[in-house]
Amino acid sequence: MTYTTEQLIEILEQELRASWKGERVLLSAEERFNDPVLAPLLGSHKIGKVYAYREFREQVHQYQKDHQVSGLVWRTCRFKGQTVRYPELHNQLIALEQDKEILLQSKASVLEFWQQTTPGLKFWFAGHDPQAITPELVEQLAQDAEWAEVDATLTELYLGLCWGNPQECHYQWAMPESGCRRIVAAPNRPSLIKV
Template sequence: MIYTTEQLIEILDQELRANWQGKRVLFSSPQRLENPVLAKAIGAEKLSKIFAYRDFRAQIHEYQRQHKVSGLVWRVCCFNGLEIECPEPHNQLITIPEDKETLKAFKPDIIEFWQQATADLTLWLEGNPTIEVDSVTVEEYITNAEWLEVETTRTELILNLCWGNPKECHYQWAFPHSGRNRIIATVSNSP
């Protein structure tokens, strides 16, 4: 029997709880941190919890690779009375190559949701809320993105236009190999 994504998430949750309850001990943890002053400041008990969980999680990631278990979870995004179920990488699992293909395959569904949900909204690029973007510019960004993600706040719908590694695209250090641009839709042009 191969564990499912949901089962691996539950196993990781149980292991994390066991670590923080002090049920896991890793005696070599202070030696694993190259800064002895920092190791002493944090303390052997806390370091043990951190490294024990990290080691366990690495074993789960290896299991995912060996058995091709997805690192994607599905969530529902609701905005302006519309909703869509979207795949996204789980924060404690890795993404396998098939996961990226799943994200790419879902791109047309997110485009359709975005177009319906933002029909009467103002669009702007993250980082520059004073300059509105038109639908032609948005289409160019969408075309250049490998996959899309959507997120919401109470008053905004955000379109993440992603490329590269799904686990790294949200981090600036991964640029230019992985990254994202963000288009934000609001009722007015003020964030």
């Protein structure tokens, strides 16, 4: 029997808890992390915990590849009485080739949800200093994106327009090969809530 995505997530969570409790330690961690400043500060025990979990997670990733177990989880977003269900890469798993195809296929339903729930709202690039943008720019950015994600607060809707590698798209260092532009729809200037 092959483990499911949900089972792999639970296994990883159990292993992470065990690592942080000190039940899993990699004894050769000092050899792998020999930073002269940070290593003494963190201590070999903490470094061992991190590397023990990291190695275990790499084994889970190999299992995913070997058994073609998806790294996607399904999320539900509700806003203004509307609901959308869409796939998202779990932050501790990897995306298989077919996972990216599923992300691409879900783009239309996420954008349809965005269009149904944002009339009357203003659009902004998300960030520490939100910049107002036009609906036309949002539409252009949406066309350029490979897949879309969405999150909501009570009064704001956040759209992620993503491309490239699903495992790297949320990291600045991955630009321009991978990325995710975040747009906020809000009645006024958006709050600085991190969603």
